[in-house]
Amino acid sequence: MTPGLSLIYILYCKPQTPSLFGEIMKAPPVKKKEYSLRVEDREPGDVTLFVSGRIALDDLNDFTSDARSILQNKPLKKLMVDIAGVNYLDSAGTLALFQLEEEQTARSASVTFHGVTDEAKGILNLLDKKAHHIPPLVPERKPPNILEQMGEATRLLLNDFFEVLSFVGELILALISSLRRPRSMRWNDVLYYMKRAGVDGLPIVGLISILMGLIMAFMSSLQFKQFGANIYVASLVAIAMVKELGPIMTAILVAGRSGSAFAAEIGTMIVNDEVNALKAMGFEPIQFLAVPKLLATIIVVPLLTLYADLFAILGGLVVGVVGLDLTAYSYIQQTREGIAVFDIVASLVKSSVFAGLIAGIGCQRGFQVHEGAESVGTFTTSAVVSAIFLIIVADSAFAIILHYVR
Amino acid sequence: MNKKPIIQVENLTTRYGDTTILENVSFRVSRGEIFMLLGASGCGKSTLLKHLNGLLRPSSGRIIVNGTDITAADEETMRDIQRTIGVLFQADALFSSMTIFENIALPLYEYTDLTRGMIDRIVKMKLALVNLPGHENHMPAELSGGMRKRAALARAMALDPLLLFFDEPWAGLDPVTAAELDILIRSINTAMGTTMVIVTQELASIFSLAQRVIMLDKSVRGIIAQGDPAELKEHSQDIRVVNYFNRKATGGDEGGL
Numbered sequence A: 001m002t003p004g005l006s007l008i009y010i011l012y013c014k015p016q017t018p019s020l021f022g023e024i025m026k027a028p029p030v031k032k033k034e035y036s037l038r039v040e041d042r043e044p045g046d047v048t049l050f051v052s053g054r055i056a057l058d059d060l061n062d063f064t065s066d067a068r069s070i071l072q073n074k075p076l077k078k079l080m081v082d083i084a085g086v087n088y089l090d091s092a093g094t095l096a097l098f099q100l101e102e103e104q105t106a107r108s109a110s111v112t113f114h115g116v117t118d119e120a121k122g123i124l125n126l127l128d129k130k131a132h133h134i135p136p137l138v139p140e141r142k143p144p145n146i147l148e149q150m151g152e153a154t155r156l157l158l159n160d161f162f163e164v165l166s167f168v169g170e171l172i173l174a175l176i177s178s179l180r181r182p183r184s185m186r187w188n189d190v191l192y193y194m195k196r197a198g199v200d201g202l203p204i205v206g207l208i209s210i211l212m213g214l215i216m217a218f219m220s221s222l223q224f225k226q227f228g229a230n231i232y233v234a235s236l237v238a239i240a241m242v243k244e245l246g247p248i249m250t251a252i253l254v255a256g257r258s259g260s261a262f263a264a265e266i267g268t269m270i271v272n273d274e275v276n277a278l279k280a281m282g283f284e285p286i287q288f289l290a291v292p293k294l295l296a297t298i299i300v301v302p303l304l305t306l307y308a309d310l311f312a313i314l315g316g317l318v319v320g321v322v323g324l325d326l327t328a329y330s331y332i333q334q335t336r337e338g339i340a341v342f343d344i345v346a347s348l349v350k351s352s353v354f355a356g357l358i359a360g361i362g363c364q365r366g367f368q369v370h371e372g373a374e375s376v377g378t379f380t381t382s383a384v385v386s387a388i389f390l391i392i393v394a395d396s397a398f399a400i401i402l403h404y405v406r
Numbered sequence B: 001m002n003k004k005p006i007i008q009v010e011n012l013t014t015r016y017g018d019t020t021i022l023e024n025v026s027f028r029v030s031r032g033e034i035f036m037l038l039g040a041s042g043c044g045k046s047t048l049l050k051h052l053n054g055l056l057r058p059s060s061g062r063i064i065v066n067g068t069d070i071t072a073a074d075e076e077t078m079r080d081i082q083r084t085i086g087v088l089f090q091a092d093a094l095f096s097s098m099t100i101f102e103n104i105a106l107p108l109y110e111y112t113d114l115t116r117g118m119i120d121r122i123v124k125m126k127l128a129l130v131n132l133p134g135h136e137n138h139m140p141a142e143l144s145g146g147m148r149k150r151a152a153l154a155r156a157m158a159l160d161p162l163l164l165f166f167d168e169p170w171a172g173l174d175p176v177t178a179a180e181l182d183i184l185i186r187s188i189n190t191a192m193g194t195t196m197v198i199v200t201q202e203l204a205s206i207f208s209l210a211q212r213v214i215m216l217d218k219s220v221r222g223i224i225a226q227g228d229p230a231e232l233k234e235h236s237q238d239i240r241v242v243n244y245f246n247r248k249a250t251g252g253d254e255g256g257l
Helices: A003-013 A020-025 A057-072 A090-105 A119-128 A146-180 A189-199 A199-227 A232-272 A274-280 A284-322 A328-338 A339-367 A372-405 B045-052 B075-083 B100-111 B118-128 B144-156 B175-193 B203-209 B229-235 B237-246
Strands: A035-043 A046-055 A078-089 A110-114 B005-016 B019-030 B034-039 B060-065 B085-086 B162-165 B195-199 B211-218 B222-227
Touching: A003 A199, A020 B162, A035 A057, A046 A090, A057 A090, A057 A119, A057 B045, A078 A090, A078 A119, A078 B195, A090 A110, A090 B118, A110 A372, A119 B060, A146 A284, A146 A339, A189 A199, A189 A232, A189 A284, A199 A232, A199 A284, A199 B100, A232 A284, A232 A328, A232 A372, A274 A284, A274 B005, A284 A339, A339 A372, B005 B045, B005 B195, B019 B060, B019 B195, B019 B211, B019 B222, B034 B045, B034 B144, B034 B175, B045 B060, B045 B162, B045 B195, B075 B085, B085 B144, B100 B118, B100 B144, B118 B144, B162 B211, B175 B195, B175 B203, B195 B229, B211 B229, B211 B237, B222 B237, B229 B237
Parallel strands: A046 A078, A078 A110, B034 B195, B034 B211, B085 B162, B162 B195
Antiparallel strands: A035 A046, B005 B019, B005 B060, B211 B222
16 A cells, blocks of 8 residues: 555544554564574585574565574585574565575575475475566557547547447337337336335425525525625526526436446446346347336436426525515415426426436447446446436527427 | 364354344364355355355354354454365356466465465476466466366465365366366375365266265255265165265256246
8 A cells, every 4th residue: 555545544444543553653563573683604605694583464465574684794615504493484474485595596506405394395496486587478558648638539429429320229219119119118117217216206306496496596696785686596597407406406416316326236237147147038228228227217207307397496485575565465376476387397308318318328338338337437428428418409409499399 | 074174153043134034053073174065046145155264154053164163253353263264156256357376376475474486486396386387477367267266276376274265166168178076176185185175066076076965955944964965875765965976957846936
């Protein structure tokens, strides 16, 4: 772990530590060495190194440096390493012995091991002392240079565009075919996803909308009060919510709640081979998995939008009645004058389109998952981000189209 | 077996809500042995294994691993115990976003202060040990099932554990790869003295490797037989044990499926 990460780990993962700085500043405990090294010169250049005790993973650094320093100043021709006194040796300990042998051989000493017990022999034979000289079969992955990255990003963007296009085509065909043969539609799934995307979303959509109504009414009332135009708070809340914010806010919430869930669900099914199982049984995955989600979302999002509009108006009404001395009747009357049936219908059409985008992109990103947990995460994020982007783009288009239609 | 036990399970009981999975299970695993947990699907083998490495806590009973009661251990003690246990999961559980090197090096970076050069050597040595030399830069997805299993074994052995737990290690392997894994498990056990606890259904490997087995059964929510597998096959009077070792259907609705 890098020092930076360690610090984050200490700060975030150990909140129960009484003193954070005590923990960071404390010197690491001095570990008792469980091995001992002794050198005996038999003749000049002919040395025996007696190793005893326990050589394990924890001692690897110390053992290597101790052995190196103890032999450093000795002229060596022959080194006998006596390990008869070693009572515990694991693979890391064996590696330490191999490393000792390699280092001293590099100093042109001939190294031999003595006092090798049967247990030690087993492990010395099992491990490959030349393993670290084996070159990797594929080179280490290096991040590509900036040009490569740009090229790759462009290629991915184009690919993505065509994939989305072809998915939309398939989805529309699957939807048409399902609608022409309603018996083939998985209506139970449609109901289930209507509950997941719609009913389960009611509390959060309601809460956020009422808060938005309150905030808009309160902020605008501060300005309107100065001109004695309190009553227009109602129009502002109604027009802003019904025409723009209601559909957009609801769509963004549904993208966050359900678009991501669709992508994660389908992605995980791909990772677990469930989508292949569907294909193998002769089912069309898009028709089986995506169409019910799409239909359910297209049904519930406009309803959620209406619900959001109502709650925002309610929020505005509270500010109007409590803070601006308006009567509830006059507030509602003003609201009704502010919006036309055309606005409501346009807002419902808009939110159906948003719903299609959310479910479509959510399912499409799910189907893009190849393998692994990371891929599911990437595409789930992408489902939400792409959906929000497309919602805003579509909304801009609607702004222009509705201007001319009206 | 008169060797000192490394795992002692005493009167272990596990319940999920109203369902009792295991009841009053007691057994010992000796240091350095290859010990297998057998039994039909759904008898609680994998649950038992998860108890032994502290992934699950029992409803009652004691589990003593290497002298420490892990049912009463605090988080830090548990971490120390878990450091001495390597686990090979059924679905290899390699981190798919990391290379094989990073997978094996992860516990070494976490638990030791070794230099990058030393960790490099350890990883390469472990890869050579599991017969995957040179595969350190591969991603898990680029390896076959058998290779991934071996890489996962290298990761499980990264910290030179005292105990290695295997959950269905032979599942999904071809007979040749399975036999190679047998040889690998045996040679690691012989050379390094690592105690192996293996959950499996693979009869060939049970007879070739296991020194002692316990067999669990759903009907008693516990152990119905224990001992040397060959002896159990020959001499057991229990029809469930005999059927298991002879791969015979029980004929009832309590079958494995």
